[in-house]
Amino acid sequence: MSxxxxxxxxxxxxxxxRMFQEATDRFLDTHADKTARARWREQGWVDLETWRLAGDAGLLGVSVPADYGGSGADFRYDAILMERLGVKQALNFAIPLHTTVVAPYIYHYATEEQKQRWLPGAVSGETLLAVAMTEPGAGSDLQGMKTTARRDGDHYVINGQKTFISNGRHCSLVVVAAKTDATAGARGISLFVVEVDKTEGFQRGRLLDKLGQEGRDTAELFFTDMRVPADNLLGGVEGQGFRMLMEMLPKERLVIAWQAMGMMEAALEATIDYVKERKVFGKPLLSMQNTQxxxxxxxxxxxxxKTFLYHCTEQLVQGKLDAATASMAKxxxxxxxxxxxxxxxxxxxGYGYMLEYPIAEMYKDARAYRIYGGTSEIMKLLIARSL
Incomplete structure (x- = not known):
C-alpha cells in the first residue's frame, strides 16, 4: 500500500x-532502475531495446484489441501501468503516449488492413508511435495550425512543421494533423498516418533541450512536399481530424492525470521516509508540528x-466520461x-535542490504536466463551458 x-x-x-501490477513492477524494477533512468536522461531517450522488452512483457499492447496482438484490456489496466510508472519514477518512458494516446487513433479510425499492418509492430515495440499536433504558432489553438495536405492523385502532399513531439526523434509511425481545407477552420483538419521510413520529405529536427523530462525523446518534425498515400488518411474522409482529436482528448487528459498522480505518490512516499530519518535539533523532522x-x-x-481519478476512470470504462469532467481531472x-x-x-x-535526489527531478518533470494536453487555463475554459 502506498x-x-x-x-x-x-x-x-x-x-x-493485482497480477498485472506485480508484473509491471517486476519489469520496471529490472529495466527502469536508477541506472537506466539516469542513462535515459543523459542521452535524451529511452533505449530502443527497452521498448522491445516492454513489448515482450505485454506492456505496449494493454488496451490494443487482441486481433492485433494486444491484450484488449480496458482502461483500468492503463491506469495501473501509468500509476506504477509514476511510483517507480520511470515516467520518462512514454509508454502511455504510445499505447493509450496514439494507438487508439489507429484501432478506432484506421481501416482493417491498416490496423493489421501497423498495430502488431506497435504492440511488439518494433514500431514506435507519436502524434504530431502542436506547431510553433499553434498549441492550444489547434485550428491555427499551418501544416497543409493537398491531394495529388493517389497521394497527399504535406508541408509544414510540428514541435514538442514526444517520441519524435525515434518514432517510426506518426499521426500527423494537417489542414486539407485551409478555409474551413476546424472542419478542414484531417489526420494522416505517416510511415516515416517509407516517406520522402519527412525530416526530424533537433532533440529539444527541456527543463525536465530529459529522458523523454522530444523533437521537432519537418514536412517538405512529403508524399503520403491517400489511403493513409484516417477515416478515409477529409475534415474528420478535429472531431477525432476531440473524441480522444478526454481520455488523453485522464492519461496525463494518472501519470501526475503516480509522481505525486512517489514524492509523498519519499518525503515521509526522509523526514522520519532526518534529525533537526536532535529530533526527527517528522516530530515537528509544521512538518506534520x-x-x-x-x-x-x-x-x-486519487479518489476523483478513480471516479473518472470508472466513468471512462463505462463510456460516460465527458470532456468537462476529464478537464477537471487534469x-x-x-x-x-x-x-x-x-x-x-x-x-x-538544501538536499531537495540537488539533482542526485529524486525529489529534485520530480520537481522539474512535474512542470510540464500543467502545459501539455491542454494548459490549466484551457482546462478552466472547457470546464466553464459546462456551467
Missing part, C-alpha cells in the same frame, strides 16, 4: 489487476485527487501534483 493508505474501489480491486501539518495537507490533496490533479511536490521538496532543505 503512502496514501487509500484502498482501491471494488472495480479496481480484482485479482487480474504540511504533510497532512499534501496527503489530503493527494487522497482527494486541472485538479496536475495542480495538486505541483503543490505537493513543491511542499515535499521544501522538506528536504
Amino acid at each position: 503512502a496514501l493508505d487509500l484502498p482501491r474501489p471494488a472495480f479496481m480491486d480484482e485479482e487480474e489487476l 501539518f504540511k504533510l497532512a495537507e499534501c496527503k489530503t490533496q493527494a487522497t482527494v485527487a 486541472l485538479f490533479v496536475t495542480e495538486a501534483q505541483a503543490f505537493v511536490i513543491d511542499e515535499c521538496l521544501q522538506m528536504f532543505g
Whole structure:
C-alpha cells in the first residue's frame, strides 16, 4: 500500500489487476532502475531495446484489441501501468503516449488492413508511435495550425512543421494533423498516418533541450512536399481530424492525470521516509508540528485527487466520461501534483535542490504536466463551458 493508505474501489480491486501490477513492477524494477533512468536522461531517450522488452512483457499492447496482438484490456489496466510508472519514477518512458494516446487513433479510425499492418509492430515495440499536433504558432489553438495536405492523385502532399513531439526523434509511425481545407477552420483538419521510413520529405529536427523530462525523446518534425498515400488518411474522409482529436482528448487528459498522480505518490512516499530519518535539533523532522501539518495537507490533496481519478476512470470504462469532467481531472490533479511536490521538496532543505535526489527531478518533470494536453487555463475554459 502506498503512502496514501487509500484502498482501491471494488472495480479496481480484482485479482487480474493485482497480477498485472506485480508484473509491471517486476519489469520496471529490472529495466527502469536508477541506472537506466539516469542513462535515459543523459542521452535524451529511452533505449530502443527497452521498448522491445516492454513489448515482450505485454506492456505496449494493454488496451490494443487482441486481433492485433494486444491484450484488449480496458482502461483500468492503463491506469495501473501509468500509476506504477509514476511510483517507480520511470515516467520518462512514454509508454502511455504510445499505447493509450496514439494507438487508439489507429484501432478506432484506421481501416482493417491498416490496423493489421501497423498495430502488431506497435504492440511488439518494433514500431514506435507519436502524434504530431502542436506547431510553433499553434498549441492550444489547434485550428491555427499551418501544416497543409493537398491531394495529388493517389497521394497527399504535406508541408509544414510540428514541435514538442514526444517520441519524435525515434518514432517510426506518426499521426500527423494537417489542414486539407485551409478555409474551413476546424472542419478542414484531417489526420494522416505517416510511415516515416517509407516517406520522402519527412525530416526530424533537433532533440529539444527541456527543463525536465530529459529522458523523454522530444523533437521537432519537418514536412517538405512529403508524399503520403491517400489511403493513409484516417477515416478515409477529409475534415474528420478535429472531431477525432476531440473524441480522444478526454481520455488523453485522464492519461496525463494518472501519470501526475503516480509522481505525486512517489514524492509523498519519499518525503515521509526522509523526514522520519532526518534529525533537526536532535529530533526527527517528522516530530515537528509544521512538518506534520504540511504533510497532512499534501496527503489530503493527494487522497482527494486519487479518489476523483478513480471516479473518472470508472466513468471512462463505462463510456460516460465527458470532456468537462476529464478537464477537471487534469486541472485538479496536475495542480495538486505541483503543490505537493513543491511542499515535499521544501522538506528536504538544501538536499531537495540537488539533482542526485529524486525529489529534485520530480520537481522539474512535474512542470510540464500543467502545459501539455491542454494548459490549466484551457482546462478552466472547457470546464466553464459546462456551467
